[in-house]
Amino acid sequence: MVEEVGLVMESRPGRAVVRIKRGEECEGCHACTFWDKGGDMVAEVENSLGASPGDTVRIQTGSQSKIKAAFLLYLFPLLMMFLGILGGQPLFVSLGLSRWAELLSVLSGLLLMAVSFAILYLASRRGGTKQIPPSRIVEILSQELPRSTP
Numbered sequence: 001m002v003e004e005v006g007l008v009m010e011s012r013p014g015r016a017v018v019r020i021k022r023g024e025e026c027e028g029c030h031a032c033t034f035w036d037k038g039g040d041m042v043a044e045v046e047n048s049l050g051a052s053p054g055d056t057v058r059i060q061t062g063s064q065s066k067i068k069a070a071f072l073l074y075l076f077p078l079l080m081m082f083l084g085i086l087g088g089q090p091l092f093v094s095l096g097l098s099r100w101a102e103l104l105s106v107l108s109g110l111l112l113m114a115v116s117f118a119i120l121y122l123a124s125r126r127g128g129t130k131q132i133p134p135s136r137i138v139e140i141l142s143q144e145l146p147r148s149t150p
Contacts, residue, residue, distance in 0.1 A: 016047035046136035084109030
């Protein structure tokens, strides 16, 4: 779990919209899905603590789990494809299909990639992958003081 500090911009029952300063580590990444015109990230999070607009809060995100899931989703099929291409070439040459070995190894790589997506799909349907925990407010650091009318 990753913790960030942000400012509540808007609150709804059970939810809040929080503005989070972008750190130096994500300056060139552009992987965030929500950002405002000032360059900060904006996220909708669970608000079980009842934070109000103007409050500074600490939020907990499951971004590490998202990164692991992305690697699994992209890296596993890619490795299977390369395994099929690189392993298929010598296999088809040894079977006496040297004339078609290159084409058949590319086709076997694509087939193994499709099989890997099917494996990932079946694993997610059986509950073999963990649910990514939603981002949530874990602490209200400072509350905006209510304004008194003169």
